[in-house]
Amino acid sequence: MSHALIRCRPLPRRLLAGLAAGLLLAAAPVQAQPALPGSFIRDLEGLEARLAQAPAEVSERARQQAERLAAGNAADRWARALYLQLAAGAAARRGEHGRAAAWLSAAAGSEVAPAAWRRARLREAAFQHRAAGETAAAAARFGRWLEAAEAPPVEEHWRLIGWLAELERWEAAAARLDALEARPREEARRALALSVYRRAGRDGEALALLREGLDREASPAAWRRAAALAQQLGDPGLAAALWEAGWRRGALSGAEDLRRLARLHLAGGTPARAAEHLTKGLEDGVLAGEVRHRRLLAAAWEAARDHDLALSAWEAVARESEKAADWLRLGQLAHGWGHEALARRALRRARTLGAEEAEAWLASLPDPEEEGAAALADQVERSVQTGA
Structure with a gap:
């Protein structure tokens, strides 16, 4: 006669199957179970032998025995526990x-x-609650087991985190993640952890997790997620730095990623870097020489307050586009930066192309004829004073 305990296979979404042959020894040597009378042993083993052929009969008999023994002595209650296990195996x-x-x-x-x-x-x-579709009860039982188990495998912790995520119990799942000794390295687990932290409102932890996973093998999507999350956290500078790192490592490339890099630098307060990337992108052919790209470059130099490069870039855009708005912008910048001749020329062109507000800007500029007359009068006065 075998001395193994009755056992139900603990597999999720599957039947408990294959009870062991015997009923006598407990799994924990530190706590001996009460001795069972021979009658109980024979009855339990007889029921177990009929389990595969008559599960309904075994289930009913085991249940009745368990009810009868509930108020008995220690041996009765131990036998009751074994009958309940047997009934569970039959029910499963x-x-x-x-x-x-x-x-x-x-x-x-x-x-x-x-x-x-x-x-x-x-x-x-x-696992039986889980198989029954009772995930909340399954998570409660499994959580209790994890708390009591001695060094359970890390996979079991992740199983519970997954169940809690299904239940949308984000805070509880995040707490379980916090208790893990190591960050996940597998892509599926990282994605689960990221989802849990974000749904729990723990964006800082989510961003830290993303940054830890950004290496030379990280996918372009991972770099994009990290930058997007940094933006959501109100840190455009970090978003730009993350995108810059992804660009330098080659994970991000192409015209769309370059445009995004430039816009992030503009939002993050580093417009000169945006302009440098756009200039190189245009020179290398990554960006087509379209007016929209040159307009973005002009806006970057403007934000960087590089007067010469900004005015030059805006004039090139205006000449190519022949749009009133571009000429107007050039005129406004030139006016504000003291380039009156360029401002006058740009504002007049903007007015010709239909920009009505250009008139007011022109009116605020000094009249060149009056300036010339005043300059001539000053020259004559200086000559008189010097006796020239």
């Missing part, structure tokens, strides 16, 4: 996972059973 074979979970939970609550045996039944109850 019939697809009655909810009943199996309830009986396993009751068995796990037997104070006379060895601690390791009770923990095993608690874990099996969690």
Whole structure:
């Protein structure tokens, strides 16, 4: 006769199958279970032998025995726990996972059973709840098992985090993540952790997780997610730095990524870097020499307050586009930066192309004829004073 305990296979979404042959020894040597009378042993083994052929009969008989023994002595209550386990195995074979979970939970609550045996039944109850579609109950049982288990594999922690995420219990899932000793390296687990932290409102942890995973092998999507999250956190400078790093490592490339890099630098307060990237992109052919790209370059030099380069870039844009708005912008900048001749010429062209506000800007400029007359009068006065 074998000395293994009755065991239900703890596999999610599958039937408990294959009970072991014997019923005598507990799994924990530190706590011996009460001795069972021979009658109980024979009855339990007889029921186990008929489990595959008559699960309904076995389930009913085991349930009745468990009820009868509930108020008995320690040996009776130990036998009751084994009957409950047997009933659960029979119920699971019939697809009655909810009943199996309830009986396993009751068995796990037997104070006379060895601690390791009770923990095993608690874990099996969690899987039966899961198979029954009762994920909340499954998570509760599994969480209790994890708390009581001795050094459970890390995979078991991730299983519970996944169940909590399905239940949208984001804070609880985040707390479980915090308790892990190491950050996840597998892509699927990193994605789960990222989702949990973000849904729990823990964007700082999510960004830290993303940054840890950004290496030379990181996908372009990972770099984009990190930069987007930095923007959502109100840190455009960090977003620009992350995109810059991805660009330098070659994870980000092409015209669209370059345009995004430039806009991030503009938003992050580093417009000169945006202008440098755009200039190189135009020179290298990454960006087509379209007016929209040159307009973005002009805006970057303007934001960087490089007067000469900004005015030159805006004039090139205005000449190419022949749009009133571009000439007007050139005129406004030239006016503000003291380039009156350029301002007058640009504003007049803007007025010709239909920019009505150009008239007011022109009116605020000194009249060149009056300036010439005043200059001539000054020259004559100086000559008189010097006797020239």
